[in-house]
Amino acid sequence: MKNKASFITFSIALFGATGCAQDADSQASTSEQIWPKLPTVVPKDQSIEDKVAALVNTMTLEQKVAQMIQPEIRDVSVEDMRRYGFGSYLNGGGAFPNNDKHATPADWITLAEQMYQASMDDSLDGISIPTMWGTDAVHGHNNVIGATLFPHNIGLGAANNPKLIEQIAAITAKEVMVTGIDWVFAPTVAVVRDDRWGRSYEGYSEDPEIVGKYAAAIVSGLQGRPGDEFLADNRVISTVKHFVGDGGTVGGDDQGNNIDSEQDLFKVHAQGYVKGLGAGAQSVMASFNSWHGEKIHGNKYLLTDVLKQKMGFDGFVVGDWNGHGQVAGCSNESCSQSINAGLDIFMVPTKAWKPLLENTIAQVKSGEISEQRINDAVSRILRVKFRAGLFDKPSPANRALSGKTELIGHPEHRAVARQAVRESLVLLKNNQKLLPLSPNINVLIAGDGAHNIGKQSGGWTITWQGTGNRNEDFPGGSSIYDGIKQIVSANSGTAQLSVDGTYQTKPDVAIVVFGEEPYAEGNGDLGNLDYQRGDAKDLALLKRLRAQGIPVVSVFITGRPLWINPELNASDAFVVAWLLGSEGNGVADVLFRKANGEVNHDFKGKLSFSWPASPDDTNLNVKDPDYAPLFAYGYGLTYSDDVQLENLNENTSPQAQKRQSLAVMQGSVKSPWSLSLHSDGEAIYMDSNTASLNSLSVRTTDRYIQEDAREITFKNDNVAKVQIGHAFPNDMRDFSDSASTLTFDIKLNSNLQANTKVGINCDAACSQGVALGKVLTAEDIGIWKTINIATNCFAQDTDNMAKVYSPFAIASQRPVSLTVSNIVFNKNTNDDERYTCNK
Known part of the structure; x- marks a missing residue:
């Protein structure tokens, strides 16, 4: 390599090296020196505080807890909103009004208006408090067809232009407001330390200084600056996320364990919060990760003692996609630990929202959660709603930018995105x-x-x-x-x-x-950083x-x-x-x-x-x-x-160089494969969170994380098949020896049929596949089970695994419902764990 001297770093210093964790005895004594009291950029407005206090005093316990529940649009109806008056709701990634990927801006506005009007209707819940809609607009209004999409954060970090970043955030806020949405789950301020992490591109840099500068710029662009268009009609509520340490987990493991010292947790991973909250961010999202083995969603020291008390944050803390369910002793339906730790809003997709609401009410009545803690959470939520003018603004369909669809993908917005591409x-x-x-x-x-x-x-x-x-x-x-x-x-x-x-x-x-x-x-997430390892096409x-x-x-x-x-x-x-x-x-x-x-x-x-x-x-x-x-x-x-x-x-x-396993579906279906449905001679690809074809339906569902499993329902006696495949073959001879297996997790939701089969490269009925009845029984209904089938069971269909068009398929000719996840090919599976087709 010539001119080696040119391969140098900018002189942007990190704040310190990773050290050992402090013990519990020293934690309290050092925290005063580590975590700063942030300057007050959004001063307390006494008139707002009086309104908040007066409203809280009139609310019933059920009404208060409903403010703390955030369901997802696929699992909550307008009538649910009318009955309970949820404080907020969200659309997860890949969720759309009417479950339609191609929903128009008008469709988004219609749902926003319906939910708002239902929240203001006091005929069932007895109170009128405007709800908020939160969305992941992380590189533009990225859920909406036709929106301007900017480079992801890693590219913006390479551009190193905070003024441009603030402009991008302001454009994003405008396009979000066109669809009647109030609140954006951005910016992500993770400082990525291990590039195997599958969320690396959501980080601006491995350097906390750039992350801090960008956090301030994004928050200012989304919300406006305090005293200058702050939360005005063309601005949205921002969320600095994910508090704290998500970019520093051991091995780059998503939702894993961060073992940094408290000093490094602050100096490396918290600078985005120092600058983002310093710019007036009104919400913080708790992180999935643990810190020294304790899930952040249940960490009172970090959420309350540090964030709210020491740093002085007076907005609200929202959870992340059933993250409370990962706290020790909790489930998606019950988690007093998170509320007591300082979580103000449960993000609770799926139908778990109703038992969670009921259990939280019961826990307050029993004294497991203090009413003081509930009042604090609700006060924080209402404070932000008043600051954002939600009590005074017109309904979503009648706001200043609502319905101005010419702003979605406006040429001036695209010109800024094009500039960002050039500079990144x-x-x-x-x-x-x-x-x-x-x-x-x-x-x-x-x-x-x-x-x-x-x-x-x-x-x-x-x-x-x-x-x-x-x-x-x-x-x-x-x-x-x-x-x-x-x-x-x-x-x-x-x-x-x-x-x-x-x-x-x-x-x-x-x-x-x-x-x-x-x-x-x-x-x-990756095992190492070798691009196209084993398949360098x-x-x-x-x-x-x-x-x-x-x-x-x-x-x-x-x-x-x-x-x-x-x-x-x-x-x-x-x-x-x-x-x-x-x-x-x-x-x-x-x-x-x-x-x-x-x-x-x-x-x-x-x-x-x-x-x-x-x-x-x-x-x-x-x-x-x-x-x-x-x-x-x-x-x-x-x-x-x-x-x-x-x-x-x-x-x-x-x-x-070793390829000991190959994932076909872990969370999502892995490249180059796609999931398709086959029934009555027809076939469609699954390109959204649900798909149906004649006698067959598939939907994404949650097992460990968001949408990491597929629920498959065969509805009648017609032959049907769900297949993961690709138009071109994949050489999988690494997994053709006698110790290799097709491994998958499966849960029966109904009685198993004799002709329900799993196969590789199989025909419409997987006639040469392995009957699931060989590896499952009626006693397995309702429980997850890991299945290992020797790949040589499928050799006659796969030409010894040299040309695999479809690495996994399930077919049936009778009604049956089942859920699958974590489909992987493995080498060297133990004999006693492997089904060998009696060979």
């Missing part, structure tokens, strides 16, 4: 100064990300995991290919789109767009093009730094595009010159995450001892740099 791109390699390209050449645009707006946008895009989307789901958006074609065609060049890299006329250059498939929390494409004498520009779509040494070696230029959102045309703005030969837009992006030198460099952060990245924090070339990147080491560690 990071140039890692530009040998022989291949870039910028002339716009009048013959360009081949290849790779499965070239013309794929869903892939370039990543998770939290329309659907929760960002899967199941097509380009037509992004009206007004542009793919990377769209932008290239527009520039080249306008300058008498040609643009050939070919995913597999074939062409009719040899191009002057190939731009290959590839990278990670979309994923969200729980589903993106993108590398093969790069090598094939270069072997034909074609210069190659790689554009890498990713939610985190990954080990890509082979792909770097096979590229003449290499650009990290991150997860760029709906405005793919911003990439071409930077890759191509102007017609007169001048640079159009130079690269501005700099790495806000260190880049690994090996697949095992998973916990690699600037200022760490023995810091040795491939590209250091802050690295990023510009067109004025003349840096030649020599061939890099392509050897992986023995551990990285």
Whole structure:
């Protein structure tokens, strides 16, 4: 590697190294020095305090607890809102009005209006308090078709432009307000320490300083600044999340355990709260993770003693998707521990909201929860509602921006998103100064990300995991290919789109767009950072093009730094595009010159995450001892740099080369597969949270985390099949030996039928599959059971696993209901745990 001195870090220092946890005796004595009292940027308004106190004094216990319950739109009706008067409700990722992925802005407004009017109707619950709708607008109003989608946080961190970030947040607030929604679950201020974490792209940086600056900017953009449009008609309530330490769990394990010292918990992981709350954020979301083994949702020291008392936060704390159910001694339906710890609002999707409400009321009556604690929680909720003007504003359908659908995806908003794309791109390699390209050449645009707006946008895009989307789901958006074609065609060049890299006329250059498939929390965790481990199909494409004498520009779509040494070696230029959102045309703005030969837009992006030198460099952060990245924090070339990147080491560690397991469905269905329904000769793909076809239905449901299981119902005597598969075969010979198994978790919801079968590459009835009656009995109804079936049971259907089109399917010709999760291929399963088909 030449010019090694240029591979340096910006001088943005971390606040300290990870240390040992303090013992309980020292905790109280040190907390006074660690956690600051935040400045009062939103002073107490005595008239609001008087209104809050007066209202609380008139409320019944049931009315108070209802303010603390936040159900989800798939599991609560307008009549439920009228009866109970919930303080808030939410739409989870992938949930839409009328359960319609293509719900229009008018549909969103209609539901907001209905819920608001029901909350104000006192005929059943005896009180009129406006409800709030909360939504995950984490890179634009990302649940709504046609909205402007900005780069995910990791890309914005590379841009390092807080003023631009505040502008993005203000635009997001406007588009959210158009649909009648009051409250946004953003910003995420996680400081990511281990890039295996599947939520790495939700972090701005591994450096707390950037995270702190961005937290203040996002909160100011969403809410307005105190004294300047604060919570005005074009602003929403913001949520700083997830308190605290979610980016520092051991092994990058989602919802795992953070074992940092209290000093490092503050200096590394809490700076987003210092700056975000310092900008006036009105809500904080508790984190799924534990701190030294104690779930944050039940940690009184952090939620109450630190956040509310020491730091002086006077807004409310909301839970995260049944996170209270993970607290020791709790369930989704009952958790006094969380309320006593300082949680003010239970986020309780599924029908668990009703028993939770009833149990909480009973716990107050029994003294298990004090009424003082309830009054405090309700006062915090009402304080924010009064500050946000919800008692004075018109109903959602009649607010200032409501229904102004021209603001959804407005050209000015898209222009800002396009600027963010340009500024977030990071140039890692530009040998022989291949870039910028002339716009009048013959360009081949290849790779499965070239013309794929869903892939370039990543998770939290329309659907929760960002899967199941097509380009037509992004009206007004542009793919990377769209932008290239527009520039080249306008300058008498040609643009050939070919995913597999074939062409009719040899191009002057190939731009290959590839990278990670979309994923969200729980589903993106990795074992190591080796890109396409065991299946380097993108590398093969790069090598094939270069072997034909074609210069190659790689554009890498990713939610985190990954080990890509082979792909770097096979590229003449290499650009990290991150997860760029709906405005793919911003990439071409930077890759191509102007017609007169001048640079159009130079690269501005700099790495806000260190880049690994090996697949095992998973916990690699600037200022760490023995810091040795491939590209250091802050690295990023510009067109004025003349840096030649020599061939890099392509050897992986023995551990990285092993493939001991392969996930087919863990939380979501894994790439490249999709779930489809087959019945009566018809087939449909499941691209939302529910799907039905004739005699068959499938819906997502929760087991451990949000939507990590699939409930399958065969309704009659017609042959039907649910299949996970792909149009092209997958080589799975790693799992063809006698000790390998297809492993899955299953719960019978009804009596099992004799002809219900599981199979691989099976026909409509899975006739060559394994009958579930071989591994399950009537006694298993209602309980989860792990099944291990030897893969050689399916050898006749799979050609010894060399060509697997469908790694998992269940078929039945009789009515039956069952739920499956955690579908994995494993090697070396113990003999006594493996069903071997009597072979």
